[in-house]
Amino acid sequence: MRLHIKLMLGISLLIILIGSIFELSFTTMMENTLKQEKGEQALSVAQSISHIPEIKEAFLTDQPSLIIQPIAEKIRKQVRAEFIVIGNRAEIRYSHPNSDRLGQKMVGGDNEQVFEGQSIISESVGTLGPSLRGKAPIYLNGQVIGVVSVGYLQDDIKKEITYVRRQMFLVTFFILIGGIFAAYFISRNMRKATFGLEPKEIAWMYQEKHAILESIHxxxxxxxxxxxxxxxxxxxxxxxxxxxxxxxxxxxxxxxxxxxxxxxxxxxxxxxxxxxxxxxxxxxxxxxxxxxxxxxxxxxxxxxxxxELSDLLQELSHVRAYAEGLRAQTHEYSNKLYTLLGLIQLGSYKEAIDYISKEVDGTQSLIHFLMKEIPDPILAGFILGKKSLASEMKIDFTIDASSSFKDLPVEIDREKVVTIIGNLVNNAFEAVRESGKEAKEVTLFLTDLGKELIIEVEDNGVGIDLQNSESIFEKGFTTKNTNANAGIGLSLVQNAISELGGYITFTSDKDKNTVFTAAIPKRRGI
Structure with missing residues (x-):
């Protein structure tokens, strides 16, 4: 069931419940109040009649009803009572709304206390039906000689209560109609405020939002x-x-x-x-x-x-470097295969064999050197990829023959070392390409002798202007003509070296060569 229907039904039932309780309580209180008021009114009229001298004197005559009946009927009409009955000690009526019942005995059986001298209010059933009565004794010379009974029929009281109940019902009905309209407008505004969502949907969305928020890094x-x-x-x-x-x-x-x-x-x-x-x-x-x-x-x-973003950028840089190395190697070997194909088609088999032997010897020599001096497969594979990239870019990339990186502690993050070497070599490649020199040379030297790991990259590029020497490691600083990934490499190098507890220096001669040297302690605190 939709929220607005629940709300309308709930408000309607609440109004009906409150109206019913209020009506029951009010009519009960009103019935008691009316009975009390009518009883007191009847008693007051009865007491007043009991003190009328003409009525007292009429009791001494032979036919009291001839005097008492006109007086009683006149008063009854004035006070709008249902009946005024006056009787003697023998309960013989001297007055009654129905003159045919004069001289007959009073009905109700509630005169004993009155003959004892008490004024009372009672409920009894008389000849006219159930009634609420006020009774007072009539005294003469200190003796009770009769009784005055003034009554109002309970049917008249019920009629008044029924009339009030009808009015209460109408009021409750109009309140109910107003409540339904109010519930409709409230539910409509709630639907707007909650974008038409039901409470269960809102609760589910809250839990979903909480789960999403907690899952976000x-x-x-x-x-x-x-x-x-x-x-x-x-x-x-x-x-x-x-x-x-x-x-x-x-x-x-x-x-x-x-x-x-x-x-x-x-x-x-x-x-x-x-x-x-x-x-x-x-x-x-x-x-x-x-x-x-x-x-x-x-x-x-x-x-x-x-x-975290820097780490991600470094990882992307490594992936890019691997991809470039593979692409360069693929391109390089494609060219060599085309060369071999041409030699074979020309029938120059000896030259083809010599060409293959030369390539195999060179590649095997480099691989053998890397496996021996740089046994870490991540670093060796990375350097081999850079070698292929340099070959494609027509750059003479040399790994110093005295290099050795055998004593690389396990606790040193290989990814950070790759970041340092990769970005220094990439910067060197860019430097020699921008130099315009015919001979483009880059040298990599690695050594683990002593207490530090030394990484040294030298190039014969354009060099570094001394006025920029203090800014080159800042993120975003660049002297390159292109904006693609510019100003990031050396800042990543600086961050990686700082995290490993090392330092980096450089020397540069304008238009001659530049040497970057990074030192990383094998053990922290050394």
Whole structure:
């Protein structure tokens, strides 16, 4: 059943229930009140009649009813009583609304207390039906000589109560109609506020949103227009290093100078803003939260550790380097196969054999050298790929014959070493290509002698201007003509070396050569 139908039925049943309880309570109270008022009224009239001298004196005559009946009927009509009956000690009627019943005995059996001198209110059944009576004794010379009984039929009281009940029913009916309309408009507004979703759907979406927020690796913080945190996931708690619930607290109490409130005020999103939290650099993306009418009702920020992005960039760089190496190797061997095909087609079999022997000897020699001096398969394969790339680019890439990287500790991250070598070699390749020199030479030297691992890359490129010597390791700094991935390589090298606890230096002669030397301690603290 839909929410608006439930709401309308619920409000309707509530109004009916409240109306029924109110009607029952009110009519019960009214019935008791009417009986009390009528009883007191009847008693008051009876007491007043019992003190009329003419009525007392009439009891001494031979035919009292001739005097008492006109007086009683006149008073009955004035007070709108159902009956006024006056009788003697023998309960013989001297007055009655029906004159045919004069002289007959009174009916009801409730005169004993009156003859004892008491005024009472009673309910009894007389000749006219059930009635509410007020009875008072008539005294003469200190003796009770008769009784006055003034009554109102209970049917008349019930008629008054029935009339009130009808009025109450009409009021309840109109309240019910009004309640149904109110329920309709309330449910309609609720549907608009909840975008037509049912409570079960809202609950399911809340659980779904919570699960999504907790599955996101980034920290998520959302605020309202007053700067109070409305949504925060567990990752954000870990980033902020708090173990208590942050929802409801002001964001500026936790994060100073963060642009969440500024985005709420301006309504403009901000992307890739750097923010330092507990010594860690985070990239923050902040966007405003808009209502259906386009009004800013809050803002949400995502926090991602910058080092994670750097690691990802390094991995992508490695993948790209592997791909380039494979592509270069494929291209190089395609050219060699075409050469062999041409020699065979020309019948120059001896030259073809010599060409194959030369290539095999050169490749096998390099592979044998790498397997012996650089036994780590990741580094050896990476260097072999760079060798193929250099061959395609017409660059003389040489691995120094005295190189040795046998003592590479297990705890040193190979990926970071590959990042250092790869980016230094790539920069060297770019330098010699831009130099315009006919001889393009790059040399790689690796050694593990002593307490440090030494990585040295030398090129005969354009060199480095001394005025840029302090800026080359900054992210985004470049002197290249292209913007593709420029200004990233050396910053990645610097970060990797810093994480390994090492350092990097360089020397450069303008238009001659440049040498980058990286030193990495084999053991931390050495």
């Amino acid at each position: 980034e920290g998520i913080i959302a605020i309202d227009v007053f700067g109070k945190i409305t949504v925060v996931n567990e990752t954000a708690h870990k980033i902020l290093q708090v173990d208590h619930m942050l929802r409801g607290r002001r964001v500026d109490e936790l994060l100073e100078n963060m642009h969440l409130l500024a985005v709420v005020h301006t309504g403009k999103a901000e992307y890739d803003q750097e923010y330092i939290i507990h010594g860690e650099v985070y990239l923050v993306n902040t966007i405003p939260i808009l209502s259906k009418r386009g009004i800013v009702i809050g803002a949400v920020a995502s926090l991602r550790n910058k080092s």
